[in-house]
Amino acid sequence: MFHKTSMNIKLKDKHILTAYCQRPSGEARYSELDLDQFLGAKKGQFSWGDQGFSKSSRDVAFKLEGPDNEPMLHAQFDDGEGHIKDSQVNLGHCIKNEDGHLSFMECF
Numbered sequence: 049m050f051h052k053t054s055m056n057i058k059l060k061d062k063h064i065l066t067a068y069c070q071r072p073s074g075e076a077r078y079s080e081l082d083l084d085q086f087l088g089a090k091k092g093q094f095s096w097g098d099q100g101f102s103k104s105s106r107d108v109a110f111k112l113e114g115p116d117n118e119p120m121l122h123a124q125f126d127d128g129e130g131h132i133k134d135s136q137v138n139l140g141h142c143i144k145n146e147d148g149h150l151s152f153m154e155c156f
Contacts, residue, residue, distance in 0.1 A: 050145040051112065051119045059110035059121070063102035069145040077148035083121070086142070086152045092127030094137040096155060101125075110139075119143075 051057060054067035055076065063084045068076040088098020089105065102108065105123035113120045119139040127133050142155035 049140050050143050050150060051117060051140050053145045054150075057110075057112065057119060059108070062105070062108045065110075065139065065143065065150060067145075067150060069148045069150060071148035075148070079145075079148065079150040081143065081150035081152065083139075087121075087137070089123075089125045089135070092125045092131065092133030093135045094121070094123070096137075096142055 050067065050069065053070045057067040060066050063082060065081045065083055067079055069079045070076050084100050084102050086096065086099070087101045088095045089101045090098065094101060101123065105125055108123045110119070110121050112118065120136050121139055122134070122136045124132050124134055142153055144151055144153050
């Protein structure tokens with residue numbers, strides 16, 4: 049749920065999540081997290097616990113969506129059978145703000 053305590057959340061270079069994350073003291077700190085270290089793709093879908101999704105993806109986009117501004121990452125992948133599939137993943141399920149730093153948390 050990093051997005052509840054972070055602002056100016058963006059995606060840089062198709063795979064680096066950036067944000068200003070609030071610390072318990074109230075100050076905000078700039079943080080980056082390379083999603084390629086924790087997020088891959090299998091059979092045309094995002095896959096937590098794998099690596100390198102950006103190398104096999106296209107049309108990558110990040111958006112805050114819905115009434116709760118959920119941090120959604122969208123991309124297209126080849127499913128291995130010659131079909132291109134749209135995939136999305138909620139980054140809030142596996143990323144947290146830890147004392148002003150974006151960090152991955154086990155979620156699968």
